[in-house]
Amino acid sequence: MIEAFIRHIQEKSLIDPDKRYLLACSGGLDSMCLAHLLEKSGVSFDIAHVNFQLRGTESDQDELFVQDFAARKSIPFHLKKAQTKDYVESHKVSMQEAARDLRYAFFEQILAQQNLAAVLVAHHQDDQIETIFLNLLRGTGIEGISGMSDQRGQIIRPLLPFSREEIEGFARSEGLSWREDSSNEKTDYLRNKLRHQMLPNLMDMKEDSRQNLLASFDRIRDTGRAFASLFEEWTSRYSKEMDGIFSLEIQALKQYSGSQSLLFYWLRQFGFNSDQSKNIHHAAILGNSGKIFESREYLANVDREDILVCKKEMEFTPLELGISDIELNLGNESYSIIHSQPGDFIDKNSSNAMLDFDLLSFPLEIRTWQLGDRFNPLGMSQEKKVSDFLIDLKIPFIKKAPVKVVLSAGKIAWIIGHRIADWAKTTAGTRKIFYLKKN
Template identity: 40%
Template sequence: MLNRFFEFVKEKQLFESHQRVLLAVSGGIDSMVLLYLFEKSGFEYGIAHCNFNLRGEESDGDEKFVRGQVQLHGIPAFFQRFETEEYANLNGISIEMAARELRYDYFEKIRVEKNYDFIATAHHQDDLIETFFLNLSRKTGIKGLTGIKEKTSRIIRPLLFACRQEIEDFARLNFIEFREDSSNIEVVYQRNFLRHKILPLFQELNPAFKKNILASIENLKEAEQVYSRCLRVEHDKVVEKNKEEIIIKIEPLQNTLFPKVLLFEILSDFNFNSSVTDEIFQGLENDSGKQFFSKTHRLVKDRDKLFITPFSEQEERIFYIEKDDIELFEPMDLLIEKCDAKDFLISKESNVASLDLGELEFPLLIRKWRQGDYFQPLGMTGFKKVSDFFIDEKIPLHQKENIWLLCSGKKIVWIIGFRIDNRFKITTKTKMVYTIEMRKS
């Protein structure tokens, strides 16, 4: 396998021998085999480990095991713990997606800070097949059906030449230690359900199933290259660029052979998902002024064009409140007070937030709301999208754009001027009250 590893790195031009690679090591069999291959290769590398705090003592055991391997191999290593469930709830995403976002953001942070050239993950051929079917079930374009790439920007996947069985056999023959992840057998996760329930049925139907799927994915990769070349020609007919925005001309778009597909491919580069793209396409004939948002961009229809702009610097600005601050003048005029909870009377004014000081994590921050933001409205036990709250409150578009959030860590404390989060309300256990008043101009 070591020879195949060298050949794969060279054939796919994953990295040069003098470059430094950061390995994502969980402690599982795949990442430990990847670590073994790098150790034997002579390449310069370090490792990064994430503890997602999802499996209690087992997660801590994984971290302890990897730390032990670090000492054994004497290699640079970086460790990080995350509150994954809280992050998932706050962002309205699945646990799997939350873990993915957290780990890749962390890996990139370490790569830049410690001057690594690439991040290597231990994805293999079975992961490629599973991703193909997951993307197929979620509604995707031809790019999604090409599965996991050997190299994507700074992410490389040096084990894509091997299947899971080969990796297991190699680990056994070379006495490679690893940790079993009990969550891998829990079918509650989509990938595990596919792995343990669906794909074995295909294997029973056709023993050559995996081989054929991998060949089909290679065919799709070639087809995607042809597809992309044709799209580039059509793309140039309908898209204009300037320093501040991307402009899509509606009439030329509608005159192309496949306008909906082309629109999907254009907008995917700006993080618009297929559902939002469908809505935009259906609204091409509607009146001007309708706006749509992705995590990073805003799209506005104005007469015969669609204008795409990144969120402005002002929208991304963040303002901080330290524990001892008594007022703030930007982005709004705020008066801050602290007092004993005894005999405190809660204001019913919407421009005043009365909060439990003991629940707050300083510094607090103030930022604009974003698509995907979640909070727990006062009086509710469940979470609600901020965007849905705006709809329920019948807040007009122009007013939404000027709404700010008060946050404690990653938790929303107050939709300023509207509603506080239930987790920060004053209770019988509150000792100190933290009051913020938005002074009216």
């Protein structure tokens, strides 16, 4: 196995012999076997052990076992006694999630402190199969079926080609010692049910079940790479971002087979799940313009030609603008306030507003527009509903919802960024201009 291990890490360029690594070591069969293989292969490494303090004296004995091994081998040893139950309570996560968070945060800390190249973990072929079936049972996409990779970021898994049977046979032939985790025999956890009940039966169904499964997973992994390339090309061609609003052309959904999957992978960065993605896809294909969908932090709007996504606005608290104020700050944008005399210059940019100072009643109020708001747009003598005005401009819902207005004595003087009211405009009789200029 030593020769096969060395050949594997060399072929995959997983480990640089000139660098030093951090071995995550529980004291169990897999990590003790990996420690032995690294030592025999001439790889330099430190050892990190996390005592999760969940199994009483058994956890403490695991810690002492690993610490003693490191001392006998003169390998630098790093220990964390984790308050796992406290973490579960404070972060409202499962015990497994807490353990994962705590151990990888500790590993990252040691990597930085000791200037080590990466973390080596002892996941093997059986872990890979279990992980893929777990993902399938929980509901997954192509990455979940592809399973764990040999290397991801600063995590390296050099034992993935080797089965648990191979590892145990090698460990016994080498006279290695290891600790048995009694919790691995319980079937309280889904992974253990898979390990002890489902997968043994599955493997017994055909002599070549394991080989066929692994070959299928390899093909799926390669298909995933092809899909990733297609997705990257598709998004670069049909999606864009401007002023915090992400858009995807609906036409892109109609031109590609499998566009439902493409759309899901685009939407999931905004927290939308697969069911929401299906509904958004359905609405877009049917042309249900105006449909709104929500994730935890984002809104998606099926518009006429695009699917638009933006971050949810925090509720805007109305504010007042006094005569002496020199700036209007709306969070994501701000305006300089300039008091000027009439002249030849007239700013017709809808992003800005030139208002007749003497027609305004201070303080001005700034708030989000509301249903029922009316004003007479510049150039019109009759009032118009703000909602109708925004519809006429063909402004999508997600751009429409955060629109704000400036009011003087309860009357709208300016729909910010779009149009001033006719009554507040400057004329030949204007003596002083109240000028709001976007920064």
